[in-house]
Amino acid sequence: MSVTFLGMPATRPFPRNAARAVRDSQLRFNLRKATRTIRAKRASVVAEAPDWAELREAGRAIKEHTLRNLDKYLVQLEESVTAAGGHVHWAADAAEANRIVADLVKATGETEVVKVKSMATQEIGLNEALLAQGITAYETDLAELIVQLGDDRPSHILVPAIHRNRAEIREIFAEHMSGWGRPAPEDLTDDPAALAEAARLHLRERFLKTKVAISGANFAIAETGTMVVLESEGNGRMCLTLPRTLISVVGIEKVLPTWRDLEVFLQLLPRSSTGERMNPYTSMWTGAAEGQEFHLVLLDNGRTGVLADEVGRQALRCIRCSACLNVCPVYERTGGHAYGSVYPGPIGAILTPQLRGMGSELDRSLPYASSLCGACYEVCPVAIDIPSVLVELRARAPHPWAERAGMAAAGWVLERSGRLARMQRAGGRLRRLVPRRLPGPLGGWTDTRDLPKVPEESFREWWDRTDGGRR
Amino acid sequence: MSSRDLILARVRRALAGVPDVEITRGYRGPAEDRPSAERIRLFEERVRDYRAVVHVLEEAEVAGRVARLLGGRGAHRVVVPAGFPSGWLDAAGVEVLADDPPLSAAELDAVDGVLTTCAVAIAETGTIVLDTGPGQGRRALTLVPDYHLCVVRAAQIVAGVPDAVARLDPKRPLTWISGPSATSDIELNRVEGVHGPRSLEVLIVT
Numbered sequence: 001m002s003v004t005f006l007g008m009p010a011t012r013p014f015p016r017n018a019a020r021a022v023r024d025s026q027l028r029f030n031l032r033k034a035t036r037t038i039r040a041k042r043a044s045v046v047a048e049a050p051d052w053a054e055l056r057e058a059g060r061a062i063k064e065h066t067l068r069n070l071d072k073y074l075v076q077l078e079e080s081v082t083a084a085g086g087h088v089h090w091a092a093d094a095a096e097a098n099r100i101v102a103d104l105v106k107a108t109g110e111t112e113v114v115k116v117k118s119m120a121t122q123e124i125g126l127n128e129a130l131l132a133q134g135i136t137a138y139e140t141d142l143a144e145l146i147v148q149l150g151d152d153r154p155s156h157i158l159v160p161a162i163h164r165n166r167a168e169i170r171e172i173f174a175e176h177m178s179g180w181g182r183p184a185p186e187d188l189t190d191d192p193a194a195l196a197e198a199a200r201l202h203l204r205e206r207f208l209k210t211k212v213a214i215s216g217a218n219f220a221i222a223e224t225g226t227m228v229v230l231e232s233e234g235n236g237r238m239c240l241t242l243p244r245t246l247i248s249v250v251g252i253e254k255v256l257p258t259w260r261d262l263e264v265f266l267q268l269l270p271r272s273s274t275g276e277r278m279n280p281y282t283s284m285w286t287g288a289a290e291g292q293e294f295h296l297v298l299l300d301n302g303r304t305g306v307l308a309d310e311v312g313r314q315a316l317r318c319i320r321c322s323a324c325l326n327v328c329p330v331y332e333r334t335g336g337h338a339y340g341s342v343y344p345g346p347i348g349a350i351l352t353p354q355l356r357g358m359g360s361e362l363d364r365s366l367p368y369a370s371s372l373c374g375a376c377y378e379v380c381p382v383a384i385d386i387p388s389v390l391v392e393l394r395a396r397a398p399h400p401w402a403e404r405a406g407m408a409a410a411g412w413v414l415e416r417s418g419r420l421a422r423m424q425r426a427g428g429r430l431r432r433l434v435p436r437r438l439p440g441p442l443g444g445w446t447d448t449r450d451l452p453k454v455p456e457e458s459f460r461e462w463w464d465r466t467d468g469g470r471r
Numbered sequence: 472m473s474s475r476d477l478i479l480a481r482v483r484r485a486l487a488g489v490p491d492v493e494i495t496r497g498y499r500g501p502a503e504d505r506p507s508a509e510r511i512r513l514f515e516e517r518v519r520d521y522r523a524v525v526h527v528l529e530e531a532e533v534a535g536r537v538a539r540l541l542g543g544r545g546a547h548r549v550v551v552p553a554g555f556p557s558g559w560l561d562a563a564g565v566e567v568l569a570d571d572p573p574l575s576a577a578e579l580d581a582v583d584g585v586l587t588t589c590a591v592a593i594a595e596t597g598t599i600v601l602d603t604g605p606g607q608g609r610r611a612l613t614l615v616p617d618y619h620l621c622v623v624r625a626a627q628i629v630a631g632v633p634d635a636v637a638r639l640d641p642k643r644p645l646t647w648i649s650g651p652s653a654t655s656d657i658e659l660n661r662v663e664g665v666h667g668p669r670s671l672e673v674l675i676v677t
């Protein structure tokens with residue numbers, strides 16, 4: 001089977017990426033500031049909802065029930081969208097989804113498309129695939145624009161440019177906007193309002209004239225065929241309403257059974273993600289709205305493999321709110337790039353190795369990118385038990401030979417008490433020879449820890465000599 | 472085998488023998504009561520939290536207030552969709568475009584603002600919902616112009632999200648609006664004013 005593509009190549013293992021990231025003090029400062037702000041906002045709007053625990057429980061159960069009946073709801077969604085004048089396509093993997101979208105765009109005769117921020121299209125590397133077919137995709141979300149103009153990679157689910165501060169954003173705009181369209185104003189400052197205004201002017205023309213748009217969706221309602229997109233800036237509304245053709249690429253796990261289910265998720269998602277009672281704009285449309293041509297591309301790309309896993313399938317409940325990233329002590333220090341996937345943070349650490357498999361060193365290391373503190377589970381609006389999945393994946397990852405050899409040796413020593421006593425005596429005598437850093441592959445352990453001192457006398461020897469402290 | 476059949480077969484294989492779960496809805500459902508003065512106050516406060524401008528007034532004051540607000544902005548040409556109570560425009564003295572035949576996106580970009588009613592408003596979250604019904608127009612009308620004035624009748628204000636979901640018809644295109652266009656993409660701080668209307672003004676008619 002081919003390896004599932006997740007938008008980035010799996011290269012160096014997490015610890016090496018992380019070591020580099022934590023040495024970048026600007027990055028650490030930016031992340032610390034941003035995650036702190038959002039954590040406080042989330043906490044206050046969640047505390048305000050008296051029935052948060054009940055909403056979370058309902059959210060978990062609705063998602064679990066949906067996954068349990070996914071075949072039924074996907075077929076129902078297809079029927080409702082088709083009945084409302086939309087077209088439904090099925091894509092088994094990234095390559096097929098990219099091909100479907102490229103063909104749909106070509107059929108319109110256009111060579112430019114505008115895009116609403118979407119994890120699914122990032123995951124399949126759609127922009128690159130379209131470019132290879134001579135189609136330019138313009139990102140319109142402010143953070144995505146920062147990433148695209150800076151030829152950078154996203155580092156957060158919700159705010160892909162979270163690793164950039166205002167001064168860096170100003171630089172990127174001033175330098176690169178002219179290469180993609182209307183240049184930034186001459187006197188651009190790093191005031192956030194001025195930066196937002198520059199983005200508004202840069203994209204305005206493009207919105208008014210582009211004929212094809214590509215989006216994802218936060219939810220797709222099986223019962224009615226309604227698609228739901230939550231956003232803040234209005235770039236989503238621009239893309240969803242102005243172009244003649246709209247193509248939405250949606251993971252198969254995004255389906256919800258009934259219209260009513262939105263009453264739960266429209267409360268859970270905004271409060272968990274941007275820490276607002278409600279995000280500025282939510283668009284809902286059913287089929288071909290206001291005479292538009294609408295295509296829905298349903299994407300598998302490894303999801304059915306995750307669905308087959310008894311412990312891991314709960315990762316498919318994820319509504320991509322990013323609350324788990326924002327509370328994670330590991331994410332706060334390493335940032336998103338270290339995870340080597342479009343899905344960073346705690347959810348990425350369980351989703352990426354499941355979608356992509358544990359063939360690469362990076363993917364094997366991801367389940368260890370956590371201190372198992374449990375903060376991610378606590379904030380997750382659909383109660384995904386991320387720590388348990390991490391532990392399960394650790395048990396399944398092939399272990400390095402040094403660890404296996406060490407465990408086997410320990411087993412041999414601990415099996416008989418006589419062996420242990422002899423080993424401890426030998427250890428006490430050789431204690432001056434113990435290095436500060438362990439050699440070879442064991443060195444990783446001592447890179448971040450001091451090796452414990454070997455005592456002169458073991459507990460057993462002390463007990464024998466003093467008769468348990470009585471002599 | 473088509474990809475559709477392949478995906479569905481994989482799903483069915485993955486789910487063999489997996490038990491279903493029950494859904495308990497222990498959260499606050501629709502309130503279904505009449506709007507109280509307290510609910511109107513909550514809506515007003517929550518909309519204001521998003522830095523939208525809110526006015527609470529009586530029906531008889533609407534026309535005068537609309538005229539004053541448009542005058543204060545120096546607005547000359549506004550879009551007003553069919554079904555918007557024409558009496559509310561009587562005192563305004565501005566050029567009114569009806570979007571009939573439909574205006575182009577560029578034409579919409581050149582107007583000074585748009586005036587609409589709404590379908591439902593939500594007190595707890597400070598949200599107004601448009602469903603393209605009478606007085607609201609197609610979706611682009613409230614998107615391209617930089618100024619949106621929305622008139623909400625007190626009777627349209629429901630308590631929370633479940634009430635709104637119960638009242639709305641998913642077959643209509645829906646736009647949920649909570650404050651003016653904003654972004655949190657720069658250092659995760661909310662800044663108002665990106666692609667949607669940068670000014671949102673809400674008149675609550677009691």
Ligand code: SF4
Nearest residue numbers: 318319321322324380
């Ligand atoms: S795992 Fe939970 S907390 Fe993390 S992004 Fe997904 S839904 Fe949000």
